[in-house]
Every structure is written in C-alpha cells, then in structure tokens.
Amino acid sequence: MNPKKITIQDIADCANVSKSTVSRVLNNTTPVNDKKREAVLKAVKDLDFEPNSLASGLAGGNSMIIGVQTQKIGSPFYDLVTRGVIHCLTDTRYSPILVDGVWDKEIELKGIDTLLRRQIDGLIIIGGDIEKEQLLHLAAKKPLLLVGREVEGLQDRCLYVDNFDIGYQATKFLIELGHRQIVHITGIKSHQDSVRRLNGYLHALEEAKIPYDADLVYEGAFDGPSGVKAIDTVISRGKKFTAVFAANDMSAFGARLALYRHGIDVPDEVSLIGIDDQTEAPYMTPPMTSVRQPAFQMGVAAGNAMLDLLMNKEFELPKPSVQISVRESTAKVEK
Amino acid sequence: MNPKKITIQDIADCANVSKSTVSRVLNNTTPVNDKKREAVLKAVKDLDFEPNSLASGLAGGNSMIIGVQTQKIGSPFYDLVTRGVIHCLTDTRYSPILVDGVWDKEIELKGIDTLLRRQIDGLIIIGGDIEKEQLLHLAAKKPLLLVGREVEGLQDRCLYVDNFDIGYQATKFLIELGHRQIVHITGIKSHQDSVRRLNGYLHALEEAKIPYDADLVYEGAFDGPSGVKAIDTVISRGKKFTAVFAANDMSAFGARLALYRHGIDVPDEVSLIGIDDQTEAPYMTPPMTSVRQPAFQMGVAAGNAMLDLLMNKEFELPKPSVQISVRESTAKVEK
C-alpha cells in the first residue's frame, strides 16, 4: 500500500544539495542560488514529492491545524457558522479539525483535549457550555475564539449576536403590527441563548405594557416536533393568540404545520416569526418572516480573525447586526 | 503562550523509568511491571501530560486522521453524509479533517493533496468529479471509500444509492396515482446523479407508455430559485401538468412556492414529490412527499467501513434502499 515515501532527503540527493537547502527552497526562508533552486524544484516535480505535514509540524512547532468545536452537528445555526469557518480556511495553509461537543460539558472538554493533543495552532469554539474559568485557562495557552458566546474577560475574543435583542426585536416587530397575545416557543431552557431570547420577549411586552401570560409561553427544543406541540398545547389551554414568536426556524416550521392542522390561517389569523432565516424559510407557504443571523458570515469572520490572530496582526471581531427578513407570515392584526 | 511542554521524557524522569517504558505504558504495547506502570500513570496525572499526536504520528506512521472530502458545503445531502461520518468518528481515536471540493475537479485534487500531505490514514470522498483513473491510483496508496459515487473497479469501496431507481420510483409513484403530465425539475446536468434521475424518469414514462414531452422537463440547479423558475417556465410554455417531480427537496420547495404564487393547489391540482426527505419536508404545508435517502446513515456506514478497513477487518458496504416518505403533497389525479 505504501510503495516508498519520497522524503526531502531524496530530493536533496537528486538535486545534489543538502536537506537544508531543499527545506529553504520549499519554504522560501533563505535566499538560495538560482541554479540550485531550480534543480530542487525540478526534483520535486520529477519525484512527485509531497512534504509530510506531521514532520514539519513537529519540527517547526506549528501544525497548521485549527480546531473547531461545534455543538450537535445538524443544528442549522451552528452548522452554518462551522461552514463559514471551513469555507474561510479553504485556500489558506490551515486545515480545520472538527469535533462535536453536543452541548455536554464533559464531552466538550474531551473534544478540546483531542484537539490540544493534535497540537492545533488555534481553537474556535462555537457555542457550548464550558465554564468561564476553563475558557480563560484555555485562552492562556492557545489562540482562542468563541462564537455564539459572550464570556467575561474574553470580550475581544467573542463573536456573538445579542440574543436579548433578537428576542426583543422579534417581539416588538409583532407588537408594532398590533399583536398583544403573542405566543413564545422558547428554545432549550438550559441554553443561555434561549433564556436571553425569552428575556427579550418579556422586555418587549413590558415596554408595551402588555401583561405577561405564562400560558402563552411554551418550552420548546429548537426542533419541529416541539413547535407542533407548542401550538397544540397553547390551543388546548384555551388561549387566544394572534401571533407566534418561535425561538428558531425549525420550531416555527413546526408551529406553521400545527396551525395548518388547526385550520388557522397564516398570517390572516395568526402571524408567525422565527429566528435564523434558514434557507427554507423563504419557501414556506406563505414565505416566513424570520430574524436573520448572519451565521455563515460569522463563521467566516471568526476564521479570518483567527488567521490574523495567528499572524499576530490586529483584528477586530464584528458585532453582527440583527435584521428581520420580513416576508408574508406576519401581518397587521385584524381589528 | 506556551509555558513549557511536558514531554514523555519529563514523565520518564519523574517516574524513574525510561522513555520507552512510558510509551509502553501509554500504549499498552508491552507488559510493564505494575509498580513502574503506576508510577508512570501517576506522573502523567501529576504533570498533566498530553501526548503530542504529531510526534506519535510521525514515529508510529499513522496520523489517526481521516480525510473527508465533501462538495459545496451547504448541500443538504452531502452535508448530511458528512455529518454521519463525523458522528461515527466521534469517540474513536480518529479525527476527521474536512475539505470542500466544490464540485471542481481541480479544487478537489488540490484538497486531496492537502489531505495526503497531512498523512491521513484513510480517505472518504463524498461525491465529486475526480476521474476514475485518479481514484484508482489514489486507492492504491490509501484506504479509500467513495460515497455517492459508483466507480468501476472500486465497487466494493462505493456506497451509493441507485439514482436511476430513485428517479424511476418517484415517477412511477406519480404515474400510479394517475398522473400523466409530469414535470421534472432536473438537477445540475453535469452531475451524474441528475442524469441518472432523469433517466429513471424517462424509463418510468416509457414503461407506462407516456410520450416524453421535453417541455415538461426543466434544467434546475438543486436549489430553491431554480424550482420557482421551473414552474414559472413550464406554465409560461402553456403546458398543462398534474404533477411535479423535483430532483431534490430544495427545488421542490421552490416549486411549491411557485405553485402557491400561481394559486395552484397542492395536491388537489398538482402533486409534488422531491428527493432527500430533508428535515423540513414534513413541515411544509401540506407536508411534502419525498424520496428518502438515508444520507446520515450512509455517512455512518462509510465511517464504520473505514474503521474496519483500517483494522484490516472484513467489511461490507450496505446497499442503501430507497423509500418514499409519502405525505400530503401527492394525491390521486382528479378525473
């Protein structure tokens, strides 16, 4: 299976120079006589030489690998960020290694360990539950960037959207359309994000002097089935409502289906807004209004920031702004 | 940033044994005196030692990395396969490195090169356009698995669904519901898959003695906008049709939206079937019928097969079966 590996030594022999010179030519680290340089280059071509990254990583001290930890592979938002990172790293000399933390502190730490063993040059953690102290400790030994988290003491390393604001804006948007009975389907309550979005919702209600009704809030799980269940439950509670704000698009899709089942028209009877602005949102019937998070761009930004960080360049993480993609699932409330 | 790396030598010193013994303890490769073993283990704990994978990869000859090449990160099917692979590798000693080939022969080869440089122990290529000869050549030097491709000479290394059959089954399903004017929105025509699905469609028509009408076929691009355009186009051609078979769910979603815009009821006036059975399909209104490809499971299967392959165990790739998730976007044709 392995015919025989060509090493830098073979090139050296073939080009009648020393290993050192070959290395120098390959990395452009020191000027080399043109004739020798070309001899080396020719030998590289002729022998079809591929440098061994493990060896150069070991010798040079940098693996050219960036560790990326995501959560529950398959979640629209986190996947999209991850894709952004990977996309950004393509065409650089760095490669990403992915680990999934599945929102479980212990597994996350194990994953980080794996990455550290692999001598990653930098680490991008997307979401997750790892404690502040551990992150600080980690940041002390590896270039670290956090996406979708806000950690005290690491502000300049955090790239996140203001989830409170997302919840607030979405709710306010509905209120301004005249809605006052607004169902909120929350995310998984152990996630910071869910709580912040809920708080944003509460704040918007308060600001509009709309009394809070616990029966209108349902604890979902960021997925379709919980969206369905949410609507079924609220209806079975005998509650009237004219709008639904779901903590992400998947649960909004679930809600959409449940409303359809109950023969409730969207948006004539009930308005519906989600979060994420997934690719599919514009293709719902009617096209669904959603709060857009620039997830992919955030991934790219994190990737670029990491590259800068690794080159000791100044960098600044953008503060992504939240926009509502207004479509046809939301409408003014009928009087 | 790097206080001081603990190496195997430090452990050896601390435990009063040689490096060799430490290595042996760590890898359980040779029996070691219990006392020494424990001394080593204690030292590892005390000093918080993390072995350097680059070094062990170099010395031991296996990097414990599996290269995964996917195409156009963000495509539902390919992403899902990739996720399956990654999921399967979690909790093994292997880590995945991802590269995106973006369906471009040259970029794909460059990506493979990167992976080879990194001394991957195995390679899983999902989709892509790399020529048969190159793949054979590749398979000769690295354990190789192909997902979503069928390559002569590497049959036992290929995991794919029969795309002809998918096209055939989907079309036949519609025909059996009584449809005879069936629009087909194809995928990107340079992809093998698209052509096979189209051929399956043609075959089903032929079998049912339905004359082929080129005006009912629209070349799409596996995405939402092309689905919309397809319907608009066919309608503008003045064509009557009672069913639409889209080459994937995203284009089916586009078609769904276009039908909605044109005030055409699904499924009363037009039936709609897609391929992929994306997470979102059951939440369309009405829930969409789709041909299910077990993409995630295929990824897992590929991962497992790779693990077997690496341990020189026998393995067999499943021949994934195609099922139609029948929902409410398809109905018997009205007489």
Add this chain to the structure above:
DNA sequence: CGGCGTCTTGAAACCGTTTTCATAAATATA
C-alpha cells in the same frame, strides 16, 4: 594583498514520539 563583513551552504542538533535491539533478570526445561 590582507582583513573584514555578507551571503550561501552543508552538517548536525532538534522536535516528541515509537520501535528495534541488546541486555539483564527471571523462569522453565533438562
């Protein structure tokens, strides 16, 4: 023409492991 700084180059040390090899100790065999 001798001395000095610069530039190019090869030899050798190093990166942190694994693995081979030889040796010393322990056990089994005769």
Add this chain to the structure above:
DNA sequence: TATATTTATGAAAACGGTTTCAAGACGCCG
C-alpha cells in the same frame, strides 16, 4: 544445577522535516 527460554527494560535509532551554527566563498575597502 546448568542451560535454554522467556520477560522486562533502557539505549539508541528511526520518523521527516526545520533551524542553528560554523565554515567557505565572495566582494569590498584600505
């Protein structure tokens, strides 16, 4: 009890690069 095996262990040689170091070649100046 002497000899043949087996076992545990350390020293040293890989693995395939990068980087330090010193030396040789070269040009420049006085």
